[in-house]
Amino acid sequence: MKYTLRSFFSFGLLLSLTLMQAQEKTPVKESTKTTQTDEIIPETPLQRVGINTEPKNNDSIPIKTDRYGIRVGVDLFKLTRALYDQNYKGIEFVADYRLTKKYFLAAEIGNENKTTADDRVNFTTKGSYIKAGFDYNAYENWLDMENVISIGMRYGFSTFNQELNSYRIYNANPYFGEVPEIVSGKKFNGLSASWIEVVAGIKAKVFDNVFMGFSLRLNRLVTNKQPENFSNLYIPGFNRTYDGSFGVGFNYTVTYFVPIYKKKVAPFAVPKK
DSSP, X not given: OHHHHHHHHHHHHHHHHHHXXXXXXXXXXXXXXXXXXXXXXXXXXXXXXXXXXXXXXXXXXXXXXXXXEEEEEEEXXXXXXXXXXXXXXXXXXXXXXXXXXXXXXXXXXXXXXXXEEOSSEEEEEEEEEEEEEEEEEOOOOOTTOOOEEEEEEEEXXXXXXXXEEEEOXXXXXXXXXXXXXXXXXXXXEEEEEEEEEEEEXXXXXXXXXXXXXXXXXXXXXXXXXXXXXXOOOEETTXXXXXXXTEEEEEEXXXXXXXXXXXXXXXXXXXXXX
């Protein structure tokens, strides 16, 4: 009986020691279970991106800039005429100032010395003149173009003198032959005339700030101070008179543009569909 109890007690003690050693060797596992708040990781809220449903227009509209300033130059026709016409000397300076988008103030000033030799009379005209008025540009330029197709008006005024070099008396009966030429040399000073011009012309930009131009002019006399027994057959700036009151003229100019300031032109608004 004692042996049985001792054996049972020893077996129980041995079992207890074995279980204790096994428990010490086995690591205690940490609980992997987390709370619900630990599992939810806050994220940065996404920004709202607006979507433009309208079609994009990649064609940008360039802004047009108009230059304003003064243009000055000279009439090449009058300047070079003396090279082939020994009876003429003259010069004319021209200028215009851009006042608005379409209107230009314009002026010409010049001097002429011309000998006119007709069948019946030979005379020399010397004098100066000035013209002032406006031009309207009827041409619509694109972007930085500055060409001009214009129509305008001028009021001209001239002071001059005439010298009658020689003349022939008209012979209604040539039976006795032609009347010889009479040398006169008589001078008429202090003469003057004024007139209105209708002008049509063009100016084209050929280089940077350099323009070539051409104009036609139709003149109508307003006042004409004439000497006794002689008519003003040629008036500086007006040119030759026809029927006593009408005249025509033209010029061929080269001018240089001096810019003073600029203006931006608003582009045309495109209506939405």
